[in-house]
Amino acid sequence: MRGRAGRKGKDEVGETYLCCTSKDWEDVVGLLEAELPAIASGLAPGRAGIKRALLEAIATKLVSGRDAINDYIRSSLLFHNDEAQDTLFDMVQSTLQELLDSKLVKLSNDETFEPTQLGLAIVASAFSPDDGLFIYGELKRALQAFVMDGEMHIFYMFSPLQASSEIDWMAFRDEVHGLDDSGLRTIRLVGVDPGLVNSIAMGHASIKDPALLRVYNRVYTAFQLRDLSNEIPVSSIAKKYNIARGAVQTLAQNCHGFAAGMAKFCQRMGWDMLAVVLEHMRDRLQAGARADLLEMAQVTYVKSRTARLLWENGFKTLRSLAEAAPSELVPVLMMVSWP
Structure with a gap:
């Protein structure tokens, strides 16, 4: 889509050009001619907006007493x-x-509301109250038994709470079967039963509990994040897990913000050691590469495949890259366009 909305004070209308295929024509016309829905408040009953709005208002000291809260609502x-x-x-x-x-909040002696440390951590991390409480429970369990001899537990922590795709249970089963002892301990610790995964893949069982299904969805997503950080191409991941390529790319983008929120949450809760571990893995997720490429991946426009080719051809530091002659770099960069 291309166009402009017009300039305030100069134009009365704007123009937009939308190109689409013939099969999408009716849907596009219907969208353009449809009536605009009425604006609805995000604080309406049945939505989580009111809880988040009140928590954020109290945490940022916008309001504290009941009268101020009522004025805020008005x-x-x-x-x-x-x-x-x-x-x-x-x-x-x-x-x-x-x-x-x-x-998430507490009532002081003068009957005003104050945020707790947990409430402040949730607001600072930009999580909703319900999501923040779920994450708090997950991290508390992780602090008691964090699997540090592998990476699967950290990838699980970075998996967004909302599932981005449906689980292909056959693919899930194959990944579970391929886990080492560390990975198996991780998925069992977070609540995944390998036997149940096998039963579902065979069509003999299903998961009815939404909370439990969320855990399985996050583990399934963690497998994809693991592959992204191990420099597996997006197209290969999409085929492996039977999902759209765009879904993998969206996951890669969304997990960066979620990972930043997780690290901020740990910092606000005073869990500094866990925050350091999460920060390191966040850099790997952002680079889409293993730890040895993090320095090279800082270079603008250098993605994981290019960084790996540079590494394998002797350019292992930013200094070696900066000191290289163009005649040395061009043959390596030409390899990027070849599979």
């Missing part, structure tokens, strides 16, 4: 929705109680 779109006004402040009070019960 400034929302939801307050100006006539249908919600009757129950809005009851919902606010129940949400505040939920935040107290989950120990």
Whole structure:
């Protein structure tokens, strides 16, 4: 899609050119001619927005007392929705109680709300309250028994909470069968039963519990992150796990932000050793390469395949790369275009 929205004070309309295939024509026309849906508040009942909004307002000291909280709510779109006004402040009070019960905020002696260390960590990491509590539980268990003789546990920690693709249980089973002792200890520790994976792949069982299914989805995603960090091409990963190539690329992009949030969460909770481990692995995820290529991958436009070719041809440091003559580099760079 290409176009411009126009210039304020200069134009009344903007122009957009959209190119599509003939099979998509009807869908595109329907989209362009459809009526715009009414704006709805993200704080409406049934959504998690109100809990997050209140936690962030308290954590950033935007509000603290009940009167200030009520004034804050009166400034929302939801307050100006006539249908919600009757129950809005009851919902606010129940949400505040939920935040107290989950120990994300506390009530001081002067009846004002203050964030707890956990509440501050969740806000600093840009997680929702529910996701933050789930991550807190996962990290607490990891601190008690972190599998350090392999990488699988760290990749699991960096797996986004929302599944990006459906699980191919046959592929899942193959990956589980290929794990070493460290990897098997990791998946068992987080709650994956290899026997159940085999039963599901054979069509003899299924997972009904959404919380448990989330764990299996994250382990499945962890396999993909592991392969990305081990310099396996995106196309090979997509074929291996029976997912779209774009889904792998989206995962690679999304996990960077999630990994940064995880590291920030650990720092705010005072878990510095775990934060250091996560930061190192975050660099590997960003580079899409093994640890020995991290320095070379800092060079602009040098991706993992190019970095590996440079490494294998003797350019193992930034200094050696900077001092190399163009005649030395061109033959190596020409290899990048060949499979």
